Amino acid sequence: MQDLIVNNVSKSFNKGKVKALVDVSFSVEKGELFGIIGPDGAGKTTLFRILTTLLLADEGMATVNGSDVIIDYKAIRNNVGYMPGKFSLYQDLTVEENLVFFASIFNTTVEENYKLIEDIYVQLEPFKNRRAGKLSGGMKQKLALCCALIHRPAVLFLDEPTTGVDAVSRKEFWEMLKRLKKEGITILVSTPYMDEANLCERIALIQKGEILSIDTPNNITEQYPDKLLAVKSDNMSLLLKDLRKNENVKSAFSFGEYHHISFVDGFKNDPMQSDLFGANNHTNISMKPIAATVEDCFIHLMSKHEVNGN
Amino acid sequence: MRPLKFLLKKEFKQIFRNKALLPMIFVMPLLQLLVMPLAADYEVKNINISIVDNDQSSYSKELTSKILASGYFQLSGYTHSFKESFKLIESDQADLILEIPHNFEKNLSRNGFEKLFIAVNAINGTKAGLGGSYLNSIISDFNQSISIKASKNTPDLEFKSIDIASLNWYNPYMNYKIFMVPALLAIIVTMIGVYMCGLNIVKEKEIGTIEQINVSPIKKHHYILGKLIPFWIIGIVVFTIGFFGISWLVYGIVPLGNLFLLYAYLGLFLVALLGFGLLISTYSETQQQAMSVSFFFMMIFILMSGLFTSIDAMPDWAQKIAYINPVTYFIEVIRMVVLKGSGLVNITKHIFIMIGFAILFNTWAIINYRKTT
Known part of the structure; x- marks a missing residue:
């Protein structure tokens, strides 16, 4: 059964000048952990706001947990949990008061669904009398997740839950999501971090309001058409410039420690032997073939899309 | 609920x-x-008055003391010319000038009327308005008292006037x-x-x-x-x-x-x-x-x-x-x-x-x- 169906949804702002979503369609199975991956401004939050009945789409339709977002919005509001990207709990209420409040407005009690949040809440318990505004970033996220879960929603919407959270807390957060998945909750999560894509079961890559690709992270990376090389040298910025000047290099992008490069079709030479770097003498060059990551695929799809679009 | x-x-x-x-x-x-x-508070107190007394008679002195006794006015100058008093207004030391003309008492007793001159600094509208009207009521009061005196001296001349008494309802004072x-x-x-x-x-x-x-x-x-x-x-x-x-x-x-x-x-x-x-x-x-x-x-x-x-x-x-x-x-x-x-x-x-x-x-x-x- 599909818990979430989005059909040709479009939304624009400022009288059509800003297109936030263009003809977006996808569906999510019950109990699936589905990721919406895209940079800032791709339309992720707009999509979430439409699905949580906070915003009306210009065109298209969507159903959440079997209810239409426009006709049955009341049913949806009873059955979904939403954690906005911005921390939006009551900062002047304590941890416990926030939790009790959100339980009560959903007509339930903390005790009733305590099992669901127990793993997360035990970490918050020592601070339960602290005001929410005085918590650390990671703790705030945990509390927000607890509050979004306290009524045992069928579908959980997490809008950039790991943005601005440290690496350890991010890892913990994804562990928690995996446990929630086991409880049968459908989770839609958005993130601008490509490395988190692999933690989802399926992902949709989104850019400028358009979905570029929907598949499992593995299938997406397998579909990367070219061979990839990781290159590094002592002068990385000059290296990138020189690589981009070379006519045999199709794309060159900086990925942390290395530059990832792919070659134009028909370039069959051994890259190690070819003169890739121009006249500049680069020292300590190291090169190795690598498998494509989601980010490589994203950049590839993005540039392909732009070529098609033009 | x-x-x-x-x-x-x-x-x-x-x-x-x-x-x-x-x-x-x-x-x-x-x-x-x-x-x-x-x-x-709307009540305006401490209005500075400058009096130009060109007459220096008993009537003019009586009027002056009556004005000062009212409690609303403070004498900031007692001068001999309008020019001098006007300087006080210019330097913001006086709000009002009352000029008593020469032969004030004489003309009043002989002709039964005389004119007084009041100049008001109207930059502060409330103060000017209230000061002017306070002064007017004091002068008319004074006017009445001397008429009565005059009528006493000539008993055959009957003095007629309408006396208006007002009562403030709901807030008597x-x-x-x-x-x-x-x-x-x-x-x-x-x-x-x-x-x-x-x-x-x-x-x-x-x-x-x-x-x-x-x-x-x-x-x-x-x-x-x-x-x-x-x-x-x-x-x-x-x-x-x-x-x-x-x-x-x-x-x-x-x-x-x-x-x-x-x-x-x-x-x-x-x-x-x-x-x-x-x-x-x-x-x-x-x-x-x-x-x-x-x-x-x-x-x-x-x-x-x-x-x-x-x-x-x-x-x-x-x-x-x-x-x-x-x-x-x-x-x-x-x-x-x-x-x-x-x-x-x-x-x-x-x-x-x-x-x-x-x-x-x-x-x-x-x-x-x-x-x-």
């Missing part, structure tokens, strides 16, 4: 936890009520505070209604908590009631403290009318005003916007409500604005009930108009407050 109970509980917790808001709600208004009536304090109470309640409620909702918008509430089964009217009721109660509590604690105990203003009627009208007025605050909040995205808009209306509410200046004295267009101002009606009612002891019959019109305002503002606000934008 269960969700409403939780919302109210939450709201009160937040209000009482806000260390900046609490004194704003309770202490500031009462402090204002204690200080403002003492400072904002024209005590400014009795007039001002109840109206200031009305303004304080207005401020709570307009600012507190509106800002509170906008704050939830700004922080984003309203999103969380909107994605919940909470009903629109529960949420709005959860915001209105706390400030309705606070408005009534502040009014009560101000009314009994300050107006009655400190200023000794004992209400003549029915207190139940007054409180019923207060309750109605608060519903209308909270609706207005709610309306502002639905149009504002940030607290700054809400604050600016509220301030704009607050100024109109204060200046065009008959608080300081009588509405009857306003030009036609301003009177029209005053009568679409809900605060005008509350100030009228509070003055009528407290000072005059007016009953239900006298304020029926006011009640219906306020019901109209309450319905208008609240309906408009609720229509404009949408869960989905």
Whole structure:
């Protein structure tokens, strides 16, 4: 059964000048952990706001947990949990008061669904009398997740839950999501971090309001058409410039420690032997073939899309 | 009703936890009520007068001492020429010049009339107007006393005059505070209604908590009631403290009318005003916007409500604005009930108009407050 169906949804702002979503369609199975991956401004939050009945789409339709977002919005509001990207709990209420409040407005009690949040809440318990505004970033996220879960929603919407959270807390957060998945909750999560894509079961890559690709992270990376090389040298910025000047290099992008490069079709030479770097003498060059990551695929799809679009 | 109970509980917790808001709600208004009536006083005392006495007769000296004995005037100069006195006005040492002409006494006794010259510095309009009229009444008083003296000397000449005695009803001593304090109470309640409620909702918008509430089964009217009721109660509590604690105990203003009627009208007025605050909040995205808009209306509410200046004295267009101002009606009612002891019959019109305002503002606000934008 599909818990979430989005059909040709479009939304624009400022009288059509800003297109936030263009003809977006996808569906999510019950109990699936589905990721919406895209940079800032791709339309992720707009999509979430439409699905949580906070915003009306210009065109298209969507159903959440079997209810239409426009006709049955009341049913949806009873059955979904939403954690906005911005921390939006009551900062002047304590941890416990926030939790009790959100339980009560959903007509339930903390005790009733305590099992669901127990793993997360035990970490918050020592601070339960602290005001929410005085918590650390990671703790705030945990509390927000607890509050979004306290009524045992069928579908959980997490809008950039790991943005601005440290690496350890991010890892913990994804562990928690995996446990929630086991409880049968459908989770839609958005993130601008490509490395988190692999933690989802399926992902949709989104850019400028358009979905570029929907598949499992593995299938997406397998579909990367070219061979990839990781290159590094002592002068990385000059290296990138020189690589981009070379006519045999199709794309060159900086990925942390290395530059990832792919070659134009028909370039069959051994890259190690070819003169890739121009006249500049680069020292300590190291090169190795690598498998494509989601980010490589994203950049590839993005540039392909732009070529098609033009 | 269960969700409403939780919302109210939450709201009160937040209000009482806000260390900046609490004194704003309770202490500031009462402090204002204690200080403002003492400072904002219409009675003009200490008017500086400069007298140019060209006559130096017993009549002119009598008039001078009569003016100074009134208590309103202070002699800042007793000069021999208008020029000298005018210098005092220019240097802001005198507000008024009274010039007594040469042969004042002689002409008055012989011809039965003489002219005096008064020059007023009208930069401060109130002071000028009141000073001029005080002086006029003292002079006419003086005029009468010498006429009577004259008639005594010639008994066959019968002196005829109309004596006007006035009596000030409801405020016999024209005590400014009795007039001002109840109206200031009305303004304080207005401020709570307009600012507190509106800002509170906008704050939830700004922080984003309203999103969380909107994605919940909470009903629109529960949420709005959860915001209105706390400030309705606070408005009534502040009014009560101000009314009994300050107006009655400190200023000794004992209400003549029915207190139940007054409180019923207060309750109605608060519903209308909270609706207005709610309306502002639905149009504002940030607290700054809400604050600016509220301030704009607050100024109109204060200046065009008959608080300081009588509405009857306003030009036609301003009177029209005053009568679409809900605060005008509350100030009228509070003055009528407290000072005059007016009953239900006298304020029926006011009640219906306020019901109209309450319905208008609240309906408009609720229509404009949408869960989905």
